[in-house]
Amino acid sequence: MRIFLEFEKPVAELEAKIEELRRMVGDDSISVADEVAKLSEKADRQLRTIYGKLTAWQKTQVARHPDRPKASDYISALITDFTPLAGDRAFADDAAVLGGLGRFRGRSVMVLGTEKGSDTESRVKHNFGMAKPEGYRKARRLIELAGRFGIPVLCFVDTSGAYPGIDAEARGQAEAIARSIEACLGAPVPVVAAVIGEGGSGGAVALASGDAVLMLEHAVYSVISPEGCAAILWKDSAQAPAAAEAMRITAEDLKRLKLIDGIIPEPVGGAHRDPQAAIAAIAAAIDAALQPLLKLDGATLISRRRAKFLEMGREALA
Amino acid sequence: MNWLTEYVRPKIRTLFGQRDVPDNLWGQCSACQQMVFNAELDKNLRVCSHCGHHMRVKATQRLSWTFDGGKHTRIDLPKPPVDPLKFRDSKRYVDRLKDYREKTHLDDAIVVAHGTIGGHRAVVAVMSFDFMGGSMGSAVGEGIVAAAKLAVLQDAPLIVFTASGGARMQEGTISLMQMPRTVIATQMVKEKGLPFITVLTDPTTGGVTASFTMLGDIQIAEPGAEIGFAGARVIEQTVREKLPEGFQRSEYLLSHGILDLVVKRAEMNATLGRLIGLLRVKQLDAA
Numbered sequence: 237m238r239i240f241l242e243f244e245k246p247v248a249e250l251e252a253k254i255e256e257l258r259r260m261v262g263d264d265s266i267s268v269a270d271e272v273a274k275l276s277e278k279a280d281r282q283l284r285t286i287y288g289k290l291t292a293w294q295k296t297q298v299a300r301h302p303d304r305p306k307a308s309d310y311i312s313a314l315i316t317d318f319t320p321l322a323g324d325r326a327f328a329d330d331a332a333v334l335g336g337l338g339r340f341r342g343r344s345v346m347v348l349g350t351e352k353g354s355d356t357e358s359r360v361k362h363n364f365g366m367a368k369p370e371g372y373r374k375a376r377r378l379i380e381l382a383g384r385f386g387i388p389v390l391c392f393v394d395t396s397g398a399y400p401g402i403d404a405e406a407r408g409q410a411e412a413i414a415r416s417i418e419a420c421l422g423a424p425v426p427v428v429a430a431v432i433g434e435g436g437s438g439g440a441v442a443l444a445s446g447d448a449v450l451m452l453e454h455a456v457y458s459v460i461s462p463e464g465c466a467a468i469l470w471k472d473s474a475q476a477p478a479a480a481e482a483m484r485i486t487a488e489d490l491k492r493l494k495l496i497d498g499i500i501p502e503p504v505g506g507a508h509r510d511p512q513a514a515i516a517a518i519a520a521a522i523d524a525a526l527q528p529l530l531k532l533d534g535a536t537l538i539s540r541r542r543a544k545f546l547e548m549g550r551e552a553l554a
Numbered sequence: 555m556n557w558l559t560e561y562v563r564p565k566i567r568t569l570f571g572q573r574d575v576p577d578n579l580w581g582q583c584s585a586c587q588q589m590v591f592n593a594e595l596d597k598n599l600r601v602c603s604h605c606g607h608h609m610r611v612k613a614t615q616r617l618s619w620t621f622d623g624g625k626h627t628r629i630d631l632p633k634p635p636v637d638p639l640k641f642r643d644s645k646r647y648v649d650r651l652k653d654y655r656e657k658t659h660l661d662d663a664i665v666v667a668h669g670t671i672g673g674h675r676a677v678v679a680v681m682s683f684d685f686m687g688g689s690m691g692s693a694v695g696e697g698i699v700a701a702a703k704l705a706v707l708q709d710a711p712l713i714v715f716t717a718s719g720g721a722r723m724q725e726g727t728i729s730l731m732q733m734p735r736t737v738i739a740t741q742m743v744k745e746k747g748l749p750f751i752t753v754l755t756d757p758t759t760g761g762v763t764a765s766f767t768m769l770g771d772i773q774i775a776e777p778g779a780e781i782g783f784a785g786a787r788v789i790e791q792t793v794r795e796k797l798p799e800g801f802q803r804s805e806y807l808l809s810h811g812i813l814d815l816v817v818k819r820a821e822m823n824a825t826l827g828r829l830i831g832l833l834r835v836k837q838l839d840a841a
Binding site for chain 2: 401405418420438458468478549552
């Protein structure tokens with residue numbers, strides 16, 4: 237069963253009608269085939285129109301879509317010889333942060349990803365993609381390991397944010413995030429990050445302080461959730477759509493503000509409609525970002541990365 | 555570079571003692587509710603004489619208490635684009651900024667100065683909670699970076715007094731990017747062999763905690779300060795448990811290994827001076 241978002245309702249109705257026609261009549265009926273083709277075309281056109289002008293809040297819904305491909309989907313499709321590496325060597329292994337060595341197009345890479353899970357069981361296992369200090373400490377350990385061996389780092393970012401819990405605070409959530417950012421910035425190897433769904437605040441930037449930060453077309457990257465921002469500034473979390481708009485969290489806006497480096501196009505109707513197409517697009521974009529970085533030595537990478545971040549914020553929207 | 559040329563001709567705004575005279579003689583401690591004599595409170599560095607509560611203070615006050623004899627030179631900070639997103643909630647962000655500038659006589663939520671502490675040259679940045687809850691946007695990020703550059707230029711340690719509710723939401727993802735930007739500032743100071751010391755004051759939360767604040771070579775807090783990443787209310791809603799006694803307070807973080815020291819306000823100058831002296835062995839040997 238396909239899950240439709242509220243603004244996809246016209247498409248949902250058309251697709252339901254198509255489904256109904258197909259079920260009612262045998263597939264040998266030509267007139268039905270014509271009708272189905274016509275409806276399909278209409279549904280496709282609708283989908284294109286809707287997805288051509290998604291609002292920031294609608295994109296937030298797409299970014300959080302339960303069927304949207306997760307970090308683990310990209311890793312299993314794009315990384316061969318993937319060998320997961322666990323643990324922060326101090327307290328625990330955090331399943332919200334996937335990490336390990338593998339090959340991307342034949343080249344050895346260190347892969348990190350915040351994983352939301354795709355069904356109830358895996359969502360609970362991965363804590364809904366909300367990492368604890370041990371997750372960020374694992375990330376830092378693996379980034380440093382990659383640095384020692386000259387291996388590029390690829391990060392798939394998809395998190396509503398770092399886990400807000402008593403245990404996380406007690407074990408130094410803030411310190412763990414700060415150290416992970418520090419590790420990204422100090423890595424003498426290329427660090428390429430792709431925001432594939434939600435880029436939620438400090439929990440996202442911990443894995444996205446890289447040379448190339450890419451975003452899927454309908455991903456969002458934000459300092460606080462639209463609901464959270466609305467609750468604080470509008471004193472009403474129902475104002476989330478307005479907050480999403482005002483905070484400029486879409487890939488397009490962030491590219492204009494020069495806070496990200498590239499936008500990866502999604503298939504019509506979002507990555508969840510055609511995961512294979514999304515996977516292929518991400519692979520091409522990561523490769524294109526990685527190639528020029530591979531030619532640079534460690535010191536050059538670090539100083540260019542610094543310069544890039546230090547320049548941020550000089551750009552204003554007209 | 556703009557701020558550097560401005561720094562060569564600094565505005566000297568050395569402060570001796572209090573500027574603001576309270577209009578009433580008596581105040582009330584927000585912690586123990588006891589009445590306190592305002593003149594006495596100022597003499598006590600705004601620490602309650604009944605319960606020892608360290609009240610929130612103005613950034614300019616903090617500067618004069620931190621440096622030897624209160625003497626210091628403030629530097630002008632770079633001015634990034636104002637309201638880059640044309641942000642508006644119930645009020646326009648530009649109007650909000652204007653109000654806070656009038657109210658606090660500050661440009662934004664940070665001031666930077668240099669002077670001596672325990673006889674050692676030092677650069678100090680102080681965040682102001684009075685200015686939009688000390689929230690970190692471009693201006694605060696630029697302030698931290700400028701302070702780091704000044705420390706490198708003066709071959710002096712950098713000390714940052716933090717006070718912040720977190721990121722400046724009105725600057726959207728630009729405010730989030732101040733996390734890596736301020737982390738870069740700490741790297742610039744550290745790779746020159748200079749000490750980076752953070753002093754966490756009430757409150758220090760969110761993205762400010764989770765970036766430069768937690769990267770101090772030494773991390774100090776004032777007693778009883780609220781310090782954390784996530785807000786207590788968010789945590790309570792998430793875990794649906796009662797938060798432990800003293801949760802997210804200085805002493806809690808100290809016992810959990812996240813801070814080096816909890817230091818009373820009256821002892822801050824002496825402690826910082828001593829630490830700088832102890833750390834800067836190389837410099838003293840060379841001299």
